[in-house]
Amino acid sequence: xxxxxxxxxxxxxxxxxxxxxxxxxxxxxxxxxxxxxxxxxxxxxxxxxxxxxxxxxxxxxxxxxxxxxxxxxxxxxxxxxxxxxxxxxxxxxxxxxxxxxxxxxxxxxxxxxxxxxxxxxxxxxxxxxxxxxxxxxxxxxxxxxxxxxxxxxxxxxxxxxxxxxxxxxxxxxxxxxxxxxxxxxxxxxxxxxxxxxxxxxxxxxxxxxxxxxxxxxxxxxxxxxxxxxxxxxxxxxxxxxxxxxxxxxxxxxxxxxxxxxxxxxxx
Amino acid sequence: xxxxxxxxxxxxxxxxxxxxxxxxxxxxxxxxxxxxxxxxxxxxxxxxxxxxxxxxxxxxxxxxxxxxxxxxxxxxxxxxxxxxx
Numbered sequence: 191x192x193x194x195x196x197x198x199x200x201x202x203x204x205x206x207x208x209x210x211x212x213x214x215x216x217x218x219x220x221x222x223x224x225x226x227x228x229x230x231x232x233x234x235x236x237x238x239x240x241x242x243x244x245x246x247x248x249x250x251x252x253x254x255x256x257x258x259x260x261x262x263x264x265x266x267x268x269x270x271x272x273x274x275x276x277x278x279x280x281x282x283x284x285x286x287x288x289x290x291x292x293x294x295x296x297x298x299x300x301x302x303x304x305x306x307x308x309x310x311x312x313x314x315x316x317x318x319x320x321x322x323x324x325x326x327x328x329x330x331x332x333x334x335x336x337x338x339x340x341x342x343x344x345x346x347x348x349x350x351x352x353x354x355x356x357x358x359x360x361x362x363x364x365x366x367x368x369x370x371x372x373x374x375x376x377x378x379x380x381x382x383x384x385x386x387x388x389x390x391x392x393x394x395x396x397x398x399x400x401x402x403x404x405x406x407x408x409x410x411x412x413x414x415x416x417x418x419x420x421x422x423x424x425x426x427x428x429x430x431x432x433x434x435x436x437x438x439x440x441x442x443x444x445x446x447x448x449x450x451x452x453x454x455x456x457x
Numbered sequence: 458x459x460x461x462x463x464x465x466x467x468x469x470x471x472x473x474x475x476x477x478x479x480x481x482x483x484x485x486x487x488x489x490x491x492x493x494x495x496x497x498x499x500x501x502x503x504x505x506x507x508x509x510x511x512x513x514x515x516x517x518x519x520x521x522x523x524x525x526x527x528x529x530x531x532x533x534x535x536x537x538x539x540x541x542x
Contacts, residue, residue, distance in 0.1 A: 312481050315521065318514050358516070
């Protein structure tokens with residue numbers, strides 16, 4: 191049997207879809223981002239509605255224990271599932287509490303608000319993600335977005351790192367452009383040396399410094415462009431005696447994939 | 458009743474739409490390419506627009522995914538015409 195369809199020949203639907211895309215883009219421009227607002231708020235609502243459920247199911251061990259549950263008595267199996275779900279929800283709440291506690295320390299140093307991350311951090315091709323706060327909450331274009339590194343000193347905000355800036359603001363949702371988005375560049379200072387960091391996505395960046403600059407792993411990387419806040423730490427230094435420059439790889443010591451809350455410094 | 462080809466097309470499109478929310482960006486890009494190569498897929502430019510509406514940093518940024526969606530569906534048209542009998 192021929193597995194290919196007889197070609198209709200007209201391409202009318204593709205032309206109509208292309209025209210619809212152009213109309214929607216123009217409508218978005220004319221309305222000042224109205225179409226984008228609707229899309230992002232819808233995506234944020236979906237993420238809030240289903241994100242917690244998926245996390246709880248994934249961490250509950252239900253699927254991994256499926257083989258064991260098939261052998262056990264049905265009553266004991268149902269009871270075990272219930273205890274696993276309760277423990278998983280408690281773990282999720284504990285993780286949220288830990289993040290919020292660390293962000294509370296940031297609030298002492300700078301005025302701002304805590305905002306939930308309402309989208310995936312890995313899905314954007316542009317190095318952006320969405321937060322559940324917007325102009326109605328005091329978020330402004332260019333506001334700095336911080337996160338607290340895990341295990342930091344509870345008495346100060348020294349473990350706060352800039353992870354992005356607000357690039358687009360809607361009433362209840364904002365888009366944050368990561369500091370180390372692919373292709374981005376920012377000025378930074380590493381161990382007193384001024385460098386230009388080039389972002390490679392996922393909270394990673396690299397720079398080239400003169401080989402005689404004394405840079406070691408763990409050195410803080412500060413950015414004068416971003417209020418002097420830390421933007422990362424040195425992860426790896428690649429140096430060769432045959433080259434005049436050394437490659438320094440910087441990363442944000444925050445697991446962006448598990449980020450649930452961020453702190454937005456409002457102006 | 459949907460044919461297997463229609464079902465495959467619908468699943469690919471759904472995977473691209475949901476993947477734009479939760480999966481790495483290359484998943485919807487790959488789905489868009491497969492849809493364009495196999496079908497006269499009018500949904501491909503719309504999926505590209507969906508990705509850009511979600512993730513484009515500023516209104517002045519170039520909507521690469523939208524342009525990719527339009528380009529791939531039109532550039533694949535001669536190939537589909539060649540393959541389809």
